Amino acid sequence: MNELHWLTAAQIGSSYRTGTLSPVELVQALVERIDKQDRRINAFIDVGAERALDDAREADKEIRAGRIRGPLHGVPVALKDIIDVAGLRSSCHSKIMLDRVASRDAAVVSRLRAAGAVLLGKLSLHEFAYGGPAFDLPFPPARNPWNLGHHPGGSSSGSGAAVAAGMVPLSLGTDTGGSIRNPAGACGLVGLKPTYGLVSRRGVFPLAYTLDHVGPLTRTVRDTALVLEAIAGYDAADPGSAPSREHEFTRDLERGVQGLRVGFVRHFHERDMQADSEVASGIEQALGTLKREGALVRDIALPPLREIAGVHRVILMAEAWAIHEKWLKERPQDYAAATRRKLLAGAFLTAGDYIQAQRRRAEIIASVDDTFKDVDVLLTANAMDPACRIDDQESIARTYPRQARGPFNLTGHPAIALPAGFSKAGLPLSIQLVGRYFDEMTLLRTANAYERAAGHSTHRPPLQGTQ
Amino acid sequence: MKNLDEQDVLRFAEAVGLQKAIAQHRDDVLAAAKAAADARRGFSIPDDAALEPSPPMRVGDRP
Numbered sequence: 111m112n113e114l115h116w117l118t119a120a121q122i123g124s125s126y127r128t129g130t131l132s133p134v135e136l137v138q139a140l141v142e143r144i145d146k147q148d149r150r151i152n153a154f155i156d157v158g159a160e161r162a163l164d165d166a167r168e169a170d171k172e173i174r175a176g177r178i179r180g181p182l183h184g185v186p187v188a189l190k191d192i193i194d195v196a197g198l199r200s201s202c203h204s205k206i207m208l209d210r211v212a213s214r215d216a217a218v219v220s221r222l223r224a225a226g227a228v229l230l231g232k233l234s235l236h237e238f239a240y241g242g243p244a245f246d247l248p249f250p251p252a253r254n255p256w257n258l259g260h261h262p263g264g265s266s267s268g269s270g271a272a273v274a275a276g277m278v279p280l281s282l283g284t285d286t287g288g289s290i291r292n293p294a295g296a297c298g299l300v301g302l303k304p305t306y307g308l309v310s311r312r313g314v315f316p317l318a319y320t321l322d323h324v325g326p327l328t329r330t331v332r333d334t335a336l337v338l339e340a341i342a343g344y345d346a347a348d349p350g351s352a353p354s355r356e357h358e359f360t361r362d363l364e365r366g367v368q369g370l371r372v373g374f375v376r377h378f379h380e381r382d383m384q385a386d387s388e389v390a391s392g393i394e395q396a397l398g399t400l401k402r403e404g405a406l407v408r409d410i411a412l413p414p415l416r417e418i419a420g421v422h423r424v425i426l427m428a429e430a431w432a433i434h435e436k437w438l439k440e441r442p443q444d445y446a447a448a449t450r451r452k453l454l455a456g457a458f459l460t461a462g463d464y465i466q467a468q469r470r471r472a473e474i475i476a477s478v479d480d481t482f483k484d485v486d487v488l489l490t491a492n493a494m495d496p497a498c499r500i501d502d503q504e505s506i507a508r509t510y511p512r513q514a515r516g517p518f519n520l521t522g523h524p525a526i527a528l529p530a531g532f533s534k535a536g537l538p539l540s541i542q543l544v545g546r547y548f549d550e551m552t553l554l555r556t557a558n559a560y561e562r563a564a565g566h567s568t569h570r571p572p573l574q575g576t577q
Numbered sequence: 578m579k580n581l582d583e584q585d586v587l588r589f590a591e592a593v594g595l596q597k598a599i600a601q602h603r604d605d606v607l608a609a610a611k612a613a614a615d616a617r618r619g620f621s622i623p624d625d626a627a628l629e630p631s632p633p634m635r636v637g638d639r640p
């Protein structure tokens with residue numbers, strides 16, 4: 111079998127069941143791939159090849175004995191290095207946390223282990239999921255496999271780069287203002303921010319308590335559904351965790367979108383912010399694809415992006431300050447400049463500012479949730495621009511806030527980034543679909559219909575060496 | 578907090594306990610204060626005094 115590194119999780123599971131591939135063979139192939147490609151991409155902070163091979167051998171034995179735990183059994187998954195794995199360092203890509211070794215698995219790690227997944231490495235990120243790309247940290251920033259001179263998005267930058275480069279089929283990231291959907295978009299991947307409370311955050315270093323989410327980055331919608339089935343569920347140890355409900359996300363994937371009502375939030379990228387023309391064209395094409403597949407599309411108005419962004423920023427700044435206050439006072443020099451500057455902002459907000467933002471948030475939530483009385487799914491822009499150069503601080507500062515992801519961290523609705531073609535320069539474009547609370551099934555079904563019709567997910571980055 | 582001039586920002590930062598940051602990263606402190614002011618100005622405050630913050634206080638709803 112050729113090109114093992116481009117197999118999806120669904121294909122891997124199928125190959126294991128028919129005996130044409132073993133977890134050990136796959137992990138060995140991926141470790142070789144990482145060894146060849148990651149010298150330039152910097153997606154991994156720690157590969158942990160021996161540990162992964164041990165886990166793969168164990169999975170091999172169980173699968174051969176017919177004790178298949180589920181579709182992720184023996185499938186490698188890499189984790190943003192902000193997610194705890196017992197006995198391993200969780201560096202948060204920061205000097206501050208270099209010596210911190212986790213004593214216990216994060217809830218999502220326990221769930222992945224129970225599903226039989228093989229943990230393959232910890233991935234780079236923007237410091238504490240908030241800063242750079244920065245060149246003044248203990249590890250270099252990850253680069254975009256589609257063009258190594260460009261930014262892979264963040265903050266789950268390694269999670270995006272590793273999957274896009276074929277170094278691992280699945281990864282987990284975190285998303286407080288779009289940090290799963292941004293790298294997914296920049297790297298041509300599928301990235302899901304689940305409903306707030308669907309996936310436990312226990313054992314994941316916080317950035318902002320009321321905005322943080324954990325979710326998958328994958329190359330296909332089906333793989334995203336498979337990971338979500340493994341990691342979703344109530345956890346009493348996460349104060350934001352939602353009561354258990356049905357977690358079957360693959361069941362209706364092939365149902366299509368005939369008659370499904372899609373609300374198009376055009377004003378986000380046409381009036382509130384003016385998207386790059388190639389991005390806007392990708393969104394229009396996605397709209398056409400959904401219509402051709404039978405969806406009923408109508409324009410929908412949400413509160414303006416600028417208003418939502420202001421509320422989001424105040425809440426993020428205040429909550430992040432509460433987490434980092436002690437270190438900012440005692441060792442500010444140990445942060446990257448970009449992170450320090452962002453984190454210090456919370457010191458200049460009052461309790462009143464925070465409460466007012468949370469009150470305005472209540473209105474925004476009601477307004478966004480109201481639209482789901484008339485539509486089943488929303489279609490919006492993801493980023494307003496293709497990925498910029500990683501060494502161009504001015505472009506990064508200009509383009510980073512130009513996005514439509516933050517609204518759904520604020521409201522907690524599930525949102526998924528999907529590939530939407532390429533710019534003339536060969537960089538991925540992306541759209542975003544948003545669903546009702548806990549209706550990931552309809553969201554994934556819509557995403558799957560779009561993915562199948564659009565055909566963008568089959569493209570691979572032009573990396574040198576093994577393809 | 579109202580908009581502050583540079584000296585006000587530094588005095589406030591000192592009162593908060595950011596002496597080390599002021600000494601080593603003065604520009605970052607000033608930029609952070611500006612970012613906070615910009616964010617605060619970015620949204621309107623609700624008129625309805627009865628509107629409670631989100632997420633609301635809830636007790637006894639754990640499964």
